[in-house]
Amino acid sequence: MVKAFxxxxxxxxxxxxxxxxxxxxxxxxxxxxxxxxxxxxxxxFKTDVLYVSLVDExxxxxxxxxxxxxxxxxxxEQILENNLVPKILRDSILEMASPAIRHTATLAxxxxxxxxxxxxxxxxxxxDAKLEIKSINSTRYQLxxxxxxxxxxxxxxxxxxxTKIIIPxxxxxxxxxxxxxxxxxxxxxKLSFAGALRMENNLVKDIRFxxxxxxxxxxxxxxxxxxxxxxxxxxxxxxxxxxxxxxxxFIKPIDDQRSNKLYRKEVCSNLIKEFxxxx
Amino acid sequence: xxxxxxxxxxxxxxxxxxxxMRLLDVLRNDFNLTGPKExxxxxxxxxxxxxxxxxxxxxxxxxxANVMDKEIITIEGFSITERYRIIKEAFAKTxxxxxxxxxxxxxxxxxxxxNKNPHPNDFEIKIGLSGNLxxxxxxxxxxxxxxxAAKAGEGLW
Numbered sequence: 158m159v160k161a162f163x164x165x166x167x168x169x170x171x172x173x174x175x176x177x178x179x180x181x182x183x184x185x186x187x188x189x190x191x192x193x194x195x196x197x198x199x200x201x202f203k204t205d206v207l208y209v210s211l212v213d214e215x216x217x218x219x220x221x222x223x224x225x226x227x228x229x230x231x232x233x234e235q236i237l238e239n240n241l242v243p244k245i246l247r248d249s250i251l252e253m254a255s256p257a258i259r260h261t262a263t264l265a266x267x268x269x270x271x272x273x274x275x276x277x278x279x280x281x282x283x284x285d286a287k288l289e290i291k292s293i294n295s296t297r298y299q300l301x302x303x304x305x306x307x308x309x310x311x312x313x314x315x316x317x318x319x320t321k322i323i324i325p326x327x328x329x330x331x332x333x334x335x336x337x338x339x340x341x342x343x344x345x346x347k348l349s350f351a352g353a354l355r356m357e358n359n360l361v362k363d364i365r366f367x368x369x370x371x372x373x374x375x376x377x378x379x380x381x382x383x384x385x386x387x388x389x390x391x392x393x394x395x396x397x398x399x400x401x402x403x404x405x406x407f408i409k410p411i412d413d414q415r416s417n418k419l420y421r422k423e424v425c426s427n428l429i430k431e432f433x434x435x436x
Numbered sequence: 437x438x439x440x441x442x443x444x445x446x447x448x449x450x451x452x453x454x455x456x457m458r459l460l461d462v463l464r465n466d467f468n469l470t471g472p473k474e475x476x477x478x479x480x481x482x483x484x485x486x487x488x489x490x491x492x493x494x495x496x497x498x499x500x501a502n503v504m505d506k507e508i509i510t511i512e513g514f515s516i517t518e519r520y521r522i523i524k525e526a527f528a529k530t531x532x533x534x535x536x537x538x539x540x541x542x543x544x545x546x547x548x549x550x551n552k553n554p555h556p557n558d559f560e561i562k563i564g565l566s567g568n569l570x571x572x573x574x575x576x577x578x579x580x581x582x583x584x585a586a587k588a589g590e591g592l593w
Binding site for chain 2: 158159161163182184185186189190193196197198199200202206208210211234251254255256257258260261
């Protein structure tokens, strides 16, 4: 029988992580399903588990001059209701799961799960989110895009845990998020798209595009975004075909039970157009 | 196995149990509370919904460990309240119940929503009920039931 450790403080977490070989469980809304067996018997975890959801010191959302800090055990609903959190991230969370799941699921869990269809990841990549990662004797900071190494693969040592999600404060003039799924709630994305724009003197100062569920990683290409800086408002609105062309080689969806690659690719193009039309 | 204490339907309970059990199984098998039901078993249907610290959660995706020192209310515990009476009557009046399998979860979702937002608009009601599936009514009657409950129970939430 696998053991269950229950942490009530961050110190508990880090000590247990240092001594035991455990998998971290926060809300458990994904982990329980991934390890589901039969009714009436314990969840079929393959290793011992460390429950962290009772750690109150990680349940805070704070800010300083440059960043918003979201504690790792904050529930998605708590994040959704907090006005410090950038609107585009709250837009994506509103379309994640359902209230019942959002009351226990965490953003750190969605990150740790590292699914290419993870709904929050698209906006977090767009916002250049960083993670605070702690072990018993160290604290390190890492960009989310470097933390996710592949499908369900993350750069986290056995004795480490995500303690905060750090989101730089940026005032965009336009943000746009769209999830395409069969049902508003409790649906895994066929694909998702996030766009953001900041203008200065009628010229593009910062423009960002991120696509989810169309490649192993969330697709965000800085070299394409940089090409578009300095373009005036009228010109950028008319550049959809060109921009779709730039992203074409990176949008490599697959056929699966949720959708097919032709549909996904076509919808990505339409969402680029829709975003540009809103400028 | 480990001892775990929590409040269940307004009573403090303690049980010696594997903390990796799902809350749903513990409620049904150890406490004989069969109001929460297993529908999909993966957090999509809401038939297993209960209130955790007065917010809706799916007991099929809640490990027992996560309810330590928390307050759980199932439909059985909720059914002794005036709020329940109002919601029940609203569901009956509008025809929001047919086979009844989803109804405990729908009522828990209604309570969780109205507790936070006593005057929800149609969109907010749809979001509030979005994790609960009903295969009979087509939802419109349930949405009507929530509106009716909010009206009839004015001041209760």
